[in-house]
Amino acid sequence: MSPDRSQSAYAASAADLALRALDALRGVGGTAMIAEHVERSDDPKAALGAIRFVGADGFAPYLFGDAAFHPQDAMAVAQSFAVFPPPVSTPAPPPAGGAEPWLVAWRDWATAALLARFADGGDAQVGEVLAPRPEGAPVLAASETSQAAPDTLDPAPDTDWQRWSVRMGQLSPLAIPGLDGPVHAAARTDPAPRALAQGATRAVLRRDFPTAARIVRWLALLRSEGVHLPLDPVPLVEHLGLYGGGPRLALDVAIARRLLGLETV
Incomplete structure (x- = not known):
């Protein structure tokens, strides 16, 4: 985000903010969790960058708990956008545009949309000013055996379930209550639930627990919406909770547990 800050500084600050969000989700700590992260940081600019890295997940304590969103938190999130x-x-979706800018745009939109909801009484226009909603969603082929017509270009990236599920995992901050859009519609549409189940299982078998946790969040969200799934996500979530992986993984698992209605995080 800034050439005068190392990636390690941003990563460390993002881990600290994720831990604060996790503690707040568990009912530990005081108010203004996001603002406190900036105020107590030795590197306030890296702390503001961390707000953007953690994104919509910083709102998890307010979405799942009774805590009131503090005005100072709203100011800190708005400052991170400034x-x-x-x-x-907004970047064009792949393959017309680059994947990473498009993913960042979606995550920024999620953060801005929740900021508008909590800070301005549901004024969606505020969120659109900070980060307009991008177009498109990750594309999943209706069948693994489907073929492009002879007179078309090669299929767009992310059409097979392996790549598609990973791409959806990269958009896991959208798998949270209070948001809806084309990405959510793509997750609900057959055969997407099966592809997410396959992707999460594959990531666990490969011991790629961070990717598995991100994909499982979509399964947990779909279960909370009453979507039929080809597997029960609860054992996957419980399995992932047994492995260390830092605050980011722990926060993903905690959010999945709350989506599934489990009592503890």
Whole structure:
């Protein structure tokens, strides 16, 4: 985000903020959790960058608990957009545009949308000003055996379930209550639930627990919405909770547990 800050500084600050969010989700700590992260940081600019890295997940304590969103938190999130402004125009979805800018745009939109909901009484226009909603969603082929027509270009990236599920995992901050859009619709549409189940299982078998936790969040969200799934996500979530992986993985698992209605995080 800034050439004068190392990636390690941002990563460390993001881990600290994820831990704060996890503690707040468990009912530990005081109010203004996000603002406190910036105020107590030795590197406030890296702390603001961390707000953007953690994104919508920083709102988890307020979405799942009774805590009131503090005005100072709203100011800190808004400041992160002022210091690190998104592009003026939203990036085109792949393959017309680059995947990473598009993913960042979606995650920024999720953060801005929740900020508008909590800070301005549900004024969606505030969120659109900070980060307009991008177009498109990750594309999953209706069948693994489907073929492009002879007179078309090669299929777009992310059409097979392996790559598609990983791409959805990269958008896991959208798998949280209070958000809806094309990405959520893509997750609900057959054969997406099966592809998510396959992707989560594959990641666990490969011991890629961070990716598995991100994909499982979509399964947990779908279960909370009453969507039929080809597997029970609860054992997967419990399995992932047994492994260390830092605050980011722990926060993903905690959010999945709350989505599934489990009592503890």
